[in-house]
Amino acid sequence: MTERQVTKRRILDRIDAPEDVRRLERQDLPRLAQEIREEILAVCSEAGGHLAPSLGVVELTLALHYCFDTPRDKFIWDVGHQAYAHKLVTGRRKQFKTLRQEGGLSGFPRREESIYDPFGSGHSGTSVSAALGMAEARDLRGDDYKVVAIIGDGGLTAGMAFEALNCAGELQRDLIVVVNDNEMSISKSVGAVSAYLNRIMTGHRVNRFREDIKKFLEEIPGIGKSVVKIATQAEESLKGLVVPGILFEELGFQYFGPLDGHHIDHLIDTFRNVKKLKGPILVHVLTKKGKGYPPAEANPDIFHGVGRFERSTGRIHENSSPPTYTQVFGKTLVELAQADKRVVAITAAMPLGTGLVEFAARFPDRFYDIGIAEQHAVTFAAGLALEGLRPVVAIYSTFLQRAYDQVVHDVCLQRSPVIFALDRGGIVGEDGPTHQGLFDLSYLRHIPRLVLMAPKDENELRRILATAIQYEDGPLAFRYPRGKGEGVPLDKEITLLEIGKGEVLREGADALLLALGSTVYPSLEAAALLEQDGIQVTVVNSRFVVPLDEELIGTLTRHHRVVVTVEENVVAGGFGSAVLEFLHTRGGRLPRVSCLGVPARFMEHGPQGVLRKRYRLDPEGIAQQVRTALQQGTSHRGTSHHGKATAR
Numbered sequence: 301m302t303e304r305q306v307t308k309r310r311i312l313d314r315i316d317a318p319e320d321v322r323r324l325e326r327q328d329l330p331r332l333a334q335e336i337r338e339e340i341l342a343v344c345s346e347a348g349g350h351l352a353p354s355l356g357v358v359e360l361t362l363a364l365h366y367c368f369d370t371p372r373d374k375f376i377w378d379v380g381h382q383a384y385a386h387k388l389v390t391g392r393r394k395q396f397k398t399l400r401q402e403g404g405l406s407g408f409p410r411r412e413e414s415i416y417d418p419f420g421s422g423h424s425g426t427s428v429s430a431a432l433g434m435a436e437a438r439d440l441r442g443d444d445y446k447v448v449a450i451i452g453d454g455g456l457t458a459g460m461a462f463e464a465l466n467c468a469g470e471l472q473r474d475l476i477v478v479v480n481d482n483e484m485s486i487s488k489s490v491g492a493v494s495a496y497l498n499r500i501m502t503g504h505r506v507n508r509f510r511e512d513i514k515k516f517l518e519e520i521p522g523i524g525k526s527v528v529k530i531a532t533q534a535e536e537s538l539k540g541l542v543v544p545g546i547l548f549e550e551l552g553f554q555y556f557g558p559l560d561g562h563h564i565d566h567l568i569d570t571f572r573n574v575k576k577l578k579g580p581i582l583v584h585v586l587t588k589k590g591k592g593y594p595p596a597e598a599n600p601d602i603f604h605g606v607g608r609f610e611r612s613t614g615r616i617h618e619n620s621s622p623p624t625y626t627q628v629f630g631k632t633l634v635e636l637a638q639a640d641k642r643v644v645a646i647t648a649a650m651p652l653g654t655g656l657v658e659f660a661a662r663f664p665d666r667f668y669d670i671g672i673a674e675q676h677a678v679t680f681a682a683g684l685a686l687e688g689l690r691p692v693v694a695i696y697s698t699f700l701q702r703a704y705d706q707v708v709h710d711v712c713l714q715r716s717p718v719i720f721a722l723d724r725g726g727i728v729g730e731d732g733p734t735h736q737g738l739f740d741l742s743y744l745r746h747i748p749r750l751v752l753m754a755p756k757d758e759n760e761l762r763r764i765l766a767t768a769i770q771y772e773d774g775p776l777a778f779r780y781p782r783g784k785g786e787g788v789p790l791d792k793e794i795t796l797l798e799i800g801k802g803e804v805l806r807e808g809a810d811a812l813l814l815a816l817g818s819t820v821y822p823s824l825e826a827a828a829l830l831e832q833d834g835i836q837v838t839v840v841n842s843r844f845v846v847p848l849d850e851e852l853i854g855t856l857t858r859h860h861r862v863v864v865t866v867e868e869n870v871v872a873g874g875f876g877s878a879v880l881e882f883l884h885t886r887g888g889r890l891p892r893v894s895c896l897g898v899p900a901r902f903m904e905h906g907p908q909g910v911l912r913k914r915y916r917l918d919p920e921g922i923a924q925q926v927r928t929a930l931q932q933g934t935s936h937r938g939t940s941h942h943g944k945a946t947a948r
């Protein structure tokens with residue numbers, strides 16, 4: 301039989317919409333689950349993706365679609381990285397191969413993509429709030445569909461999830477919350493709630509074990525019954541030790557579980573029953589992250605979000621040199637923490653992603669994984685810093701968005717010398733608009749007292765980190781890109797930087813390129829391209845957005861007719877804006893200033909390199925911006941922004 305014929309026979313190939321799942325016999329569902337796993341594995345091994353979370357919820361997804369009337373009933377997936385099976389059974393099977401690729405399916409639920417995605421996600425902890433809002437709107441409008449939020453035990457460490465549960469208990473609308481408990485966030489789940497879920501689960505196992513023993517004893521002829529009686533009396537004292545779900549019951553939910561999340565029949569029976577009930581319901585489901593693929597079951601953290609890998613062995617295709625910014629950051633922090641006992645590190649559930657694994661192993665008492673709780677991370681750091689420690693909050697640019705007020709009110713207003721290491725600043729690529737780090741310069745630049753910088757390469761990242769730890773006058777943030785460093789040598793002895801000072805890397809009379817962070821090397825390459833056309837360009841590694849190197853920029857702009865600022869951030873309110881504001885307030889002769897960055901739109905997903913090119917942040921794009929600015933500079937004076945806006 302050819303592979304084609306085998307494929308043709310798949311049940312999955314007949315699933316064009318959830319109604320097709322609902323038409324199946326229950327006994328066909330395990331086979332469909334198997335086929336879905338195969339499909340997810342085939343696509344992820346070729347192109348990467350959130351493999352382990354998605355493999356873990358295949359049965360859960362099928363049971364939900366089997367029991368509920370989607371799209372009339374609404375599923376809200378928390379984070380949304382586990383929604384691959386959902387995508388496969390909701391009319392996106394044929395495009396599934398394009399997952400996370402340019403122009404292809406998003407890696408997350410997306411309203412624009414499907415009517416089966418009533419709420420987009422990517423950031424954790426939002427599902428219960430959104431679902432509750434929808435349930436409330438439904439009731440106020442007199443409608444009667446069901447709303448189901450599916451949230452992980454990791455997601456439950458987000459304060460926002462509890463704010464929502466608290467409110468749901470009060471509102472008492474019909475709402476179903478499914479807790480997908482795999483004991484994992486990306487790494488092991490942390491905190492008291494996770495321990496609580498764990499106790500429920502262990503209690504459940506103990507209870508089942510007790511039932512089995514009881515049955516066994518009862519069957520012993522003659523003495524069985526009396527032994528059981530004594531044992532039961534002795535056990536009385538243990539009663540109440542584990543009352544499943546009491547926490548959720550106290551919050552106003554009816555609790556059901558824990559259920560085996562890979563047992564489709566149990567899931568279906570439960571969902572069919574709870575569907576008929578009124579008020580907020582919580583169904584606690586136990587799943588195995590990475591289920592069905594041994595390498596992912598063994599290493600669910602590594603296979604949480606993974607690049608290409610060899611399917612037969614689970615070997616991940618990795619090119620280890622040069623090291624990533626994240627790796628250099630992690631190693632340098634260990635080095636500096638060794639010399640300075642005040643250094644502590646905080647992550648919001650991302651020890652792997654932010655490069656803190658080695659730090660955690662070396663300094664377990666100085667490492668805090670506080671769960672998916674960015675707001676808490678920031679204010680916790682504020683407290684640590686005010687009492688003399690040097691906390692480094694290692695966080696993705698996109699996730700710090702959530703803690704904006706904490707940065708303003710708890711860190712900067714208190715002048716608490718917290719260090720923010722913002723990983724994934726700029727274009728991140730395949731994860732798309734929920735994860736692009738394109739707003740940080742704008743959302744941080746205007747906050748008083750916060751020093752804001754970006755290294756041009758991994759060696760400068762080391763210098764920035766060392767400088768940050770020495771700087772005690774107030775808070776400081778720096779952002780660096782996702783991916784490999786520039787491959788520059790790393791100085792053994794780290795030298796400190798002077799706050800507020802940039803550096804001139806190349807001099808030329810025709811135009812001035814003020815570059816920041818990841819755009820510095822491409823700007824140097826652009827200058828080399830322009831030189832071939834006889835255009836001489838000065839290139840500055842600006843390093844600082846706050847404080848801006850006004851002295852350097854002031855002097856250089858007096859000698860250049862055309863200035864181009866370059867940043868991997870939205871132009872609105874970013875580095876270029878800072879330069880413009882400075883030049884305008886300084887007064888005097890204004891050069892023509894053109895700001896190259898990203899327009900204030902949500903950036904789609906696609907490979908980092910492709911997106912950089914599309915937004916003209918590659919050497920050719922930067923060179924073109926300089927050429928255009930020079931042409932316009934000869935015809936008229938003023939300022940312009942790439943991405944439509946032209947400020948004059």
Ligand SMILES: Cc1ncc(C[n+]2csc(CCOP(=O)(O)OP(=O)(O)O)c2C)c(N)n1
Nearest residue numbers: 353422423424452453454455484485486649
């Ligand atoms: C606000 C926010 N912080 C951090 C992340 C990064 N992140 C993505 S998935 C995840 C773990 C989620 O754990 P859980 O909800 O249990 O889902 P699982 O992956 O175990 O299925 C984290 C921390 C995020 N998406 N959003």
